[in-house]
Amino acid sequence: MKLNRGGLILSAIYAAISIPLILLAYTNPDFKGGYILAQLANAPAAMLFTYLGLIPFVMRHPWFNNIPVFFLINLVLCYLIGWICSRVARR
Numbered sequence: 001m002k003l004n005r006g007g008l009i010l011s012a013i014y015a016a017i018s019i020p021l022i023l024l025a026y027t028n029p030d031f032k033g034g035y036i037l038a039q040l041a042n043a044p045a046a047m048l049f050t051y052l053g054l055i056p057f058v059m060r061h062p063w064f065n066n067i068p069v070f071f072l073i074n075l076v077l078c079y080l081i082g083w084i085c086s087r088v089a090r091r
Contacts, residue, residue, distance in 0.1 A: 010079065011079045011082065018074065024037050041074075044074045044077055045074045
């Protein structure tokens with residue numbers, strides 16, 4: 001299976017931005033500041049879930065409402081956006 005270059009580039013950009021934010025969130029002694037940094041890293045998936053009206057579902061399931069799951073969802077979301085952009089650019 002060959003992966004799309006545009007999707008991989010956008011996913012790498014997201015990972016390069018969000019991994020330092022998540023690490024700073026976990027190591028920040030200030031709880032409020034760490035919470036804000038973690039929310040910045042999870043913003044794309046949170047916006048998608050808010051738009052689709054899935055926030056009550058996410059809040060009811062604690063296994064779903066955590067940073068690593070949101071990170072993986074954001075990676076897939078960024079890959080799909082990069083794939084769509086590269087397909088549009090080829091036409």
